[in-house]
Amino acid sequence: MIVGIVGAGQLARMLALSGIASGQRFVFLDPAPDACAAPLGDHLCGAYDDPALLDRLAERTDAVTFEFENVPENSIEFLSGKVAAYPGVRALATARDRLREKTLFLELGIPTPAFAAVDSLKQLRRAVRDIRLPAVLKTCTLGYDGKGQYLLRKNGDLERAWERLGGVPLVLESFVNFDREVSIIAVRSRNGETAFYPLSENVHRDGILRTARSRPGDPFEQQARSYAERLLHELDYVGVMALELFQTGDKLLANEMAPRVHNTGHWTIEGAETSQFENHLRAILGLPLGGTAATGHSAMINLISELPDPAGILALPGTHLHCYAKMPRPGRKLGHVTVLAHNEHVLQVGIDQLSLLIE
């Protein structure tokens, strides 16, 4: 089977490493000549909306997927007419647009922080009156890793936020003083089979994910599953999806969904019976899904801006190093470390030691 991926970054790279092991081949579409997945398959180097390249991608593959949600909808729509393309256009369009996404959450009875559309400074003022401060003003599309967001603490912040972000569709969201951030990685196959990984508990700093740890048996797992399942079903979804949630008290509030394999699921490579990458490929190729149970306790720590000495990392018990072969740059995700342990306590010690080495 030949799989096409729109995008050839680290997510495409990890998909390819998983798929090549089971005999699949890969074709990537990515404008960057040095895209880090490119050496693992054929690389169509050009724009994500280049019709000739999209044609070639469709012609040469049995199924197509994408590694990030900032792919133009039209590209996936175009591909869908020619080849099995998953997850579908509606999932992509929903995840690309925060307003549409949050509206869907409401429709499906999935609790989410209060929000309002903002297209003018006047609308922003009205939204702030309704939602109250603190609140976060976000661009509806193209935000990632904390970019395209502005935290409003007091009324005096409104004009500055509008100056910074105004001119594109925006959404104002109530700021949630959460107890913790969690996510659930879910997967649905072509024939409607679903599976759910244990919750990930996630820590962000400066808008960038730092650590994600598996929480098998978490008391909120069932709630998160139920929300993810509604989305999978409603969107007739095929592939892996991540749903990020805030826990406040005894409630989960949906923050956002990602229609793809997700950074908070990287621990599944060593820490689950089947990795999120293998299951995404099984799903889009119409194959039965693999088990999603955790094989122990594990966590993932991102390597950002620079790579540490591998020997120091691997000297810590239970560690596995992943590097994406990307040029170092401040704020760039260059790799991650998985740490495995037999219980939560040993895992915490491992996370603490790793954090010391990496900071």
Next chain:
Amino acid sequence: MIVGIVGAGQLARMLALSGIASGQRFVFLDPAPDACAAPLGDHLCGAYDDPALLDRLAERTDAVTFEFENVPENSIEFLSGKVAAYPGVRALATARDRLREKTLFLELGIPTPAFAAVDSLKQLRRAVRDIRLPAVLKTCTLGYDGKGQYLLRKNGDLERAWERLGGVPLVLESFVNFDREVSIIAVRSRNGETAFYPLSENVHRDGILRTARSRPGDPFEQQARSYAERLLHELDYVGVMALELFQTGDKLLANEMAPRVHNTGHWTIEGAETSQFENHLRAILGLPLGGTAATGHSAMINLISELPDPAGILALPGTHLHCYAKMPRPGRKLGHVTVLAHNEHVLQVGIDQLSLLIE
């Protein structure tokens, strides 16, 4: 780090898939233009003893290893003068020659079936008188998957066996009516750190490995470890080694060693904390070793001659499919399936179901 591998078959391919994940790059030397690991790195296409290619391999890499023991000793000796090359020449030379290997077993107090060198029909007759029948006549070098062997059941077989194999150095070995075949995968790093996987219990048919299952907690594990450890130490070994043994009653008899990652260790990809491939790379690159504990119960079933329908395989619980992207050919290993289970009973059911699908 850039790793050179002499040979670009499925073992090199699985090494590369593991190493690429942690940021390593690969250069392969293999005469086959369509060698299955070649797309995962740079391919020097030519003879294993081509001095110009060996030079290039050494110049372009930080460490060199080999994926099978039929590499000419001189090639590894040549490489050793220019780059870190592991496991060393002595390990290779020992494993390439059954007589040398068995002599080393004896020297190290590792029990092995009775054997004798055979260079003439007269010597064969004398050896048969000493060792008795049944016995197996084997070429000292270049045997694999049951090739280069002749089982002697009665005295009338001697001339025919001599006709078939004579003319190269031979060894006659007592035929062991074993209770089971096991192997131990061991690893030693550059600084002398060692680690041992749980025993594999192996089933061969027609000289080709069919299944290998992990046996965590096997009562013979300590005995096997002790024998493997003597070899690692004596050979100043670096990398993964497999030692195959026969169990007869309460004894283990060493059959042969392989100075490389090994088919009976493929279950470690999903079934152990660190795969044999990752640990081999860590060892030869001077990095700390990863944990070798089994994460559950697992088995590996080889896919030989033809590949089954992936959907049928993956519909069985706990299965993972590996394909080597090789052209099908009778008797050729094309891939394997790993099956994971929470206990021995469920594992046995999985093995039985898989065997039905594959046969």
